[in-house]
Amino acid sequence: MTCLKGDGLACRRGLKLLFEELSLEARAGIPLVVTGPNGTGKSSLLRILAGLLPPTAGTVRLEGAGEAALLEQVHYLGHEDAVKGALTVHANLAFWRAVLGETGLGVVDALEEVGLGGLARLRAGVLSAGQKRRLAMARLLASRRPVWILDEPTTALDVAAQQMFAGFARAHLGAGGILVAATHAPLDLGAGEELRLGRRA
Ligand SMILES: Nc1ncnc2c1ncn2[C@@H]1O[C@H](COP(=O)(O)OP(=O)(O)OP(=O)(O)O)[C@@H](O)[C@H]1O
Numbered sequence: 247m248t249c250l251k252g253d254g255l256a257c258r259r260g261l262k263l264l265f266e267e268l269s270l271e272a273r274a275g276i277p278l279v280v281t282g283p284n285g286t287g288k289s290s291l292l293r294i295l296a297g298l299l300p301p302t303a304g305t306v307r308l309e310g311a312g313e314a315a316l317l318e319q320v321h322y323l324g325h326e327d328a329v330k331g332a333l334t335v336h337a338n339l340a341f342w343r344a345v346l347g348e349t350g351l352g353v354v355d356a357l358e359e360v361g362l363g364g365l366a367r368l369r370a371g372v373l374s375a376g377q378k379r380r381l382a383m384a385r386l387l388a389s390r391r392p393v394w395i396l397d398e399p400t401t402a403l404d405v406a407a408q409q410m411f412a413g414f415a416r417a418h419l420g421a422g423g424i425l426v427a428a429t430h431a432p433l434d435l436g437a438g439e440e441l442r443l444g445r446r447a
Pocket residue numbers: 259260262264282283284285286287288289290291428
């Protein structure tokens with residue numbers, strides 16, 4: 247079974263030791279939700295799990311997902327939406343689909359799925375915060391990747407879009423995907439596991 251494992255992880259940021267000796271498993275089909283107060287290291291942990299930030303100690307490995315490098319198997323959605331304001335909505339998603347792999351829905355269909363079908367020709371810079379978040383979410387559909395690592399995925403989304411996101415996430419999990427999400431709000435992902443990071447000064 248596919249499993250993302252962190253073993254003996256530690257993270258130091260500046261002078262702060264955010265966590266140490268942290269071990270976790272995110273298993274296929276079971277969401278792992280990372281919670282905790284501001285500044286306790288949720289985003290840092292997610293970046294470590296995505297292979298974007300080297301841990302101070304410990305290892306991350308993806309088991310059961312073939313030989314490809316972790317970075318090639320992961321969708322990472324951070325706080326920033328990674329939207330280029332000067333490009334159209336369509337061109338933004340086409341760019342990411344080319345980078346992440348043309349393995350999922352086509353650009354037009356993915357935009358339709360996230361409710362941006364009518365805005366494809368618009369310059370992305372004029373999208374609202376929630377629309378930019380939807381555009382970021384469309385990357386999850388346009389390229390198939392087994393591991394989704396999502397930092398506060400529902401920020402700025404209205405209730406309907408939050409439900410839409412939950413639907414995509416449940417489908418991904420139902421198809422044997424791995425999902426790790428940091429959040430301050432319930433994500434409606436069904437039964438899962440919670441990893442709570444502690445308070446730090
Ligand atoms: N590049 C960096 N250099 C130094 N300190 C950093 C850096 N990035 C983050 N930090 C610090 O690490 C701590 C943890 O940050 P992080 O973003 O991981 O927390 P978080 O739990 O995701 O917070 P929030 O709930 O507010 O999003 C914070 O005190 C932050 O200031």
